Amino acid sequence: MSELRVLDNLASVDAAQWDALIDDGNPFVSYAFLRGMEEHGCLRRDYGWQAHHLVIVDGDRLIAAAPAYLKSNSHGEFVFDFAWANAFERAGGDYYPKLLCAAPYSPVPGPRLLARSEETKKLLVAALVAETERLGLSSVHVNFLLETDLPAFDERWLQRFDWQFHWHNRGYRHFEAFLTGLTGKKRKNIRQERRQASESGLQIAMEAGSTIGEGDWRELHALYETTFDMKGNHAAMTLPFFRHLGRTLGDRVQVATARMEGRIVAMALFMVGNSTLYGRYWGSLVEVQGLHFELCYYLGIEFCIANRLQTFEPGAQGEHKMARGFLPTRTHSRHYLMNESFDTAVRNALVHEARSREAYYDELMEHSPYAATPAQP
Template identity: 40%
Template structure:
């Protein structure tokens, strides 16, 4: 499984900067902001990912006979299972109960970012397959427990399944713009009950705070300070320290400013809550959010309804508002499949995990169909 074409030369990089922005971005075929050189480099340059954080970069590049980079892969040695959003802790326990060490493992991913995008970056299908083989070989050679490629594109997922990697499927809730001219046009496509609920939620929030957008060149360091304070406040209450450093936000404001969009809630002149979004091609990606105050429905307004407003105004086709959360369904965000592919080195555990994933995939597909048919907020036939 791990043989690679002799015409290609593999290199392993401890920093994406070793590959370079021109070579990396020149191989991308979409506008996904999270697989861009700027985003991944910002994570490394501001100490969000390094060996100390449990995300040690070991990015792969493949060069052709002329020495030209023809394929790259974001890859990390992981010392825990945090920040991945594809949960494998039960696999880790089984691995360790069988007498093995599950960590470290290999992770082909964008850290802390459950957004679908290319993980085997090359215009050439044979090179994409060679990158997957190289990652498997790295896992074998270094006796790592496993390789996990999370949130790849569906074509990559199908290819890796054909190579023998184990396939996992989950769902996220996305909003699609079906040619709506206004938010009210969108509401008109919903059932009467859902329209009333959403209008009431928006009215209650807007009677308490004002909502304003800060986009691109309008974003200042003060805005970033405020945004980070919101994130810190929410993490303190729920999870502990944020994954992303304050320096990270300044870095992406320098290198990705045109793709940033902040929405803030104001109590008078004081910013009290906000969310950071990224614009990529025809999609708005909702990422971190936070609040200093507790207002009913504020999260829905800031993260979901404002994102829909923004997408309609900008003519964007989709809003991806992050992972999990069936509460998004009743607000017009419908289930969509997301994928991951896994290589388990220990053959004793590979078979039971494969059987589990087959049953899990079937359950996910059934649940998505049920949600579409029985819980969709849209009128029948829409």
């Protein structure tokens, strides 16, 4: 007899059973990633995160799971609902806490309903709504869904989408083969940026997480913190968590490094799925023309070509990525607002938002970097 349980951490879950539910090897819902954040101080109530995972078990066997969190704010989600919260609270309601199903701090499309069958996915969706109602919450949100998860949500859920910029491998044999598909201007600019980085005197390389030492992890984390401090944001990922990633995920963590006399002075951190490379964090102590693009984009593209990965997702936002070969790709979220009047108001607003975002896509594609824009996969 299967049973639904709610967990305030993943300590009691078998790691192998959890990971067996993830078909695409997405590292951001892996046991090591999610449990590591719980263990190493990345998810705290004063940051607005409280683990509230839903799992379905049959005896000792894990059948399905949804990584979920009680949120007392909307930070670290990247599907922005601040306007919804303000409107609901101006009307006298309490928008927070809410229930969120997502990978914390990670604007990365991936599986959110970890289950083998459509029927079981629908059970998880129903459980998310039931738990929201049981706790008297305003809403439940599921962010950055895969398209394969969308059929589990009925029409009562609000549909929302946005765009990210992704690179797709068209069977390129090497980086120059990729460049030949771009317009002449874009091809020239990329070669110039790569030349600027290569002539900087820095030692630039892609390094596997399993090869990075303790001292290097300290330098990498300091660079990550510096970037967040410069932007006035809070760096939630801790140094112990960075070390945990290298220890548990090994070569599924890749770091593009720029070294000066052996010391890492700039870096871009990546994670690897079965067919996708994910760009995450960047930091630098030096000002070098072209270095950001070399570490964050071009080494990643080379890595995908060499390892036959199909997609490179460098992170949220950034129209400048289009000039480097990345094209707008649709991302999906679903939202269930318990108050029906509020639901109606937001639903109407989303119609206008969708039209605006479709027009934005058309505008972007007028500036495609490709001589002949390839069809979306």
